[in-house]
Amino acid sequence: MNKLSADDVCQAFIAPKSTLAFTPKQWQQLVLILRHQQLLACYSSTFKQAGIFEQIPKQTQRHFLNADVLAQNHKKQVVFEAAELKRELADKPQYLIFLKGAGYTLSGAPVGDTRIYNDIDILADKKSIDAIEKRLCLIGWLSEELTEHDEKYYRKWAHEIPPLRHGKRGTIVDVHHNIVPIISGRHLDADKFATNTVTTEDGFQILSFAAMTLHSLIHLFFNEEVKKGYRDLIDLHTLITTNNNEAFWLDLITLAKETDFGLELFLACRYTQKILKTEVPESVQKEISQFCPWNIAFVDFIYEKTLKPNHPLCKPKFFALAEFAVLIRGHFQKMPLHILIYHLLCKGGVSVIQSIFGKHVFTKELDQP
Amino acid sequence: MSDNYFIDLHPFSFSVNTALPQVIQNLSTIYGSRFRKLSTEVADYELSVQKSSGIRSFIKPQARFFCDQQEPFKPLSFQKAYAFLEWGMNWTVAGNEVQHVIIHSAVLAKGNKAILFPAPPGSGKSTLTAYLAHNGWRLLSDEMALIIPNTQTVVPFVRPICLKNQSIDIAKTLFPDGKFSDIAKDTHKGDVIHLSPPESSWENQTNTAELVGVVFPNYRANQDLQIYQLDKTQAxxxxxxxxxxxxxxxxxxxxxLTNVIENVQTFEIFHNDLAQVAAFLEQEIIDFE
Amino acid sequence: MHSFSDQSGCVFLDVHSGETLSVLMSEADILKVLSGEIILDKKTTQNIAIRSLIQKNILLPLDCKNTDV
Structure with a gap:
């Protein structure tokens, strides 16, 4: 029996009918890989849209149906929490924007349909952060215990305050005042970025689809970890595919140039195309080719491996090496060298090794609602 | 070297990867023919129990539980490895399965009429479960009642009965032929042992039953049988x-659950005599109507 | 909302939060409280339960009908 490869998993998404040749064991592997990537509900919806759900073995169908229910519930819970936050913080900040997963969900667009995530991210103006933290503390959102170093790092260098957890419901909120760390020296004008928003029917402020896409690709390519790389790539694919029109691309390219994230936009288009066969208009490809980095062969080496489904069952050769390269690349982008060395020393070699080789790294996922 | 095993536990199945003889031996005692070396079977969940690695394992070895790549719990001391796996199986089902409404409760049936016994630890629920299972009732589950949504139908999920502390000696006296696991000492629940239900429960592993009662049992050493009808809202x-x-x-x-409560009898009982409880359940709930 | 046939009380599911709440009063009595026909002692659990349901917008007091709005 053939083991499923990472490419088979991608192919199942691009051309769902390819799965009809799967053996029951291969289906089982697909379920394991997708559960690990929090993509069961996403694929479930893909298979339903392709009209092949009924042809999936019954035992496997149950896993997808379970994931559907969990994703639906997740959505309801997020809408409830977001409404709480909006109400409680109504008079505090100038703006309160729901980012990433929560933003996807609240947008009502396909990108948020089956998305499962561990925390709710919000962006607010820096001046209001203290008031927000105090208010949230009053209504049960408390900061978790951090080591002194972590606390200091967050406060001084990061683009967010330490995560707050609701004492009763266990939900976690990340309050950001910028979308990239201050430390990187590349931080963009958050107040300006925050003007690229829309208000949903239910009155939630979220990023426009162009800004949402930009944030999503910055998060993926301006980062030191890609544990959920494949899932993030599917987000980008969905955002691009469902907004594939001139106005969207114009906004996105303009915004990328303004904020100096052209390289990341280039990479996003390159790897969604390579891995998920995403359609990117030729004119766009031409326009962003100016951002192609000199070391593209190296960048290809690391991202073509790490952005594919990542599970021990289907890990490509040199995966650990590529993942390590992402870690180093991400850290270098974010921190000046002397701070990076200090940070890594304080974190201790152990935790860096753990973040590379995965020992205990999944414990955090328990926080999933 | 660790091997892959398969446990067929209707309606779910597990594969277990382990190299620990104590785990293999206990699984074999408890699950009998439903536990075997994995060949072509496709399991719903891939679990593993391993000895922790590193220097620490020479001084004070620990067991680690994984559900695929996830490690939901901190490692436990080595001698609890089998109990750890049992709890891991519960965690896996509770966290992933939503095709049934799952209640933390024992379920036992006479014929196809079933009674739910939801109760907190320390209420003597498992001793009662073990007694009934060995006295003409069949066990559908000791810890997890699976109710098909919008029905009163319970799907069996037959698993060993988990007995704690002083119940261990009581059970060993009451059921000398019972298939017991090793004792896991000093767990968060105290000392714990698992007891395999009698063969008749296993044979009916796939037969559903209809709920006719919900009973909250409480063991009180100094109290003769007392029965209170519970009002439906509280139940x-x-x-x-x-x-x-x-x-x-x-x-x-x-x-x-509103439908279940509307259609079954609901009682809270206090007792110090298992036989009296069994007689009450049969006369007032099972033979009722 | 479900009102139990033994008149022991009513249970409510808050569809937004997923929380379940109960009031140990029959549906008819709850309606009387809402319309002001029965006045409950402030300290009773029933009163607290009903007030929490009103706060969560699950129950509405019926005296709204007197207003001109």
Whole structure:
């Protein structure tokens, strides 16, 4: 029996009918890989849209149906929490924007349909952060215990305050005042970025689809970890595919140039195309080719491996090496060298090794609602 | 070297990867023919129990539990490895399965009439479960009652009965032929042993039953049998408190449990005599109508 | 909302939060409280339960009908 490869998993998404040749064991592997990537509900919806759900073995169908229910519930819970936050913080900040997963969900667009995530991210103006933290503390959102170093790092260098957890419901909120760390020296004008928003029917402020896409690709390519790389790539694919029109691309390219994230936009288009066969208009490809980095062969080496489904069952050769390269690349982008060395020393070699080789790294996922 | 095993536990199945002889031996004692070396079977969940690695393992070895790549719990001391796996199986089902409303409760049936026994630890629920299972009742589950949404139908999920502390000696005296696991000492529940239900429960592993009663048992050493009829609102709220996936299933769970409570008898009982309880259940709930 | 046939009380599911709440009063009595026909002692659990349901917008007091709005 053939083991499923990472490419088979991608192919199942691009051309769902390819799965009809799967053996029951291969289906089982697909379920394991997708559960690990929090993509069961996403694929479930893909298979339903392709009209092949009924042809999936019954035992496997149950896993997808379970994931559907969990994703639906997740959505309801997020809408409830977001409404709480909006109400409680109504008079505090100038703006309160729901980012990433929560933003996807609240947008009502396909990108948020089956998305499962561990925390709710919000962006607010820096001046209001203290008031927000105090208010949230009053209504049960408390900061978790951090080591002194972590606390200091967050406060001084990061683009967010330490995560707050609701004492009763266990939900976690990340309050950001910028979308990239201050430390990187590349931080963009958050107040300006925050003007690229829309208000949903239910009155939630979220990023426009162009800004949402930009944030999503910055998060993926301006980062030191890609544990959920494949899932993030599917987000980008969905955002691009469902907004594939001139106005969207114009906004996105303009915004990328303004904020100096052209390289990341280039990479996003390159790897969604390579891995998920995403359609990117030729004119766009031409326009962003100016951002192609000199070391593209190296960048290809690391991202073509790490952005594919990542599970021990289907890990490509040199995966650990590529993942390590992402870690180093991400850290270098974010921190000046002397701070990076200090940070890594304080974190201790152990935790860096753990973040590379995965020992205990999944414990955090328990926080999933 | 670690091997892959398969446990067929209707309606779910598990593969277990382990190299620990104590785990293999206990699984074999408890699950009998339902436990075997994995060949072509496709399991719902891939679990593993391993000895922790590193220097620490020479001084004080620990067991680690994994559900695929996830490690939901901190390692436990080595001698609890099998009990750890049992709890890991519960965690796996509770966290992933939402096709049934799952109640933290024992379920036992006579014929196809079933009674739910939801109760907190220390209420003597498992001793009662073990007694009934060895006295003409069949066990559908000791810890997890699977109710098909919007019905009163319970799907068996036959598993060993988990006995704690002083119940261990009582059970060993009452059921000298019982198939017991090793004792896991000093767990968060105290000392714990698992007891395999009698063969008749296993044979009916796939036969559903219809709920006719919900009984909250309480063992009180100095109290003769006392029975209180519970009002439906209180019984419902207590069921909700014991439901694993209630918050996920929401409307479905709400309507399922209100329907169950409307259609069954609900009692709270205090007792110090298992035989009296069994007689009451049979006369007043099973033979009722 | 479900009102139990033994008149022991009513249970409510808050569809937004997923929380379940109960009031140990029959549906008819709850309606009387809402319309002001029965006044409950402030300290009773029933009163607290009903007020929490009103706060969560699950129950509405019926005296709204007197207003001109």
């Amino acid at each position: 419902f709220m207590q069921l909700v408190d014991n439901a694993f996936n209630y918050s996920v299933l929401r409307e479905t769970a709400f309507s399922t």
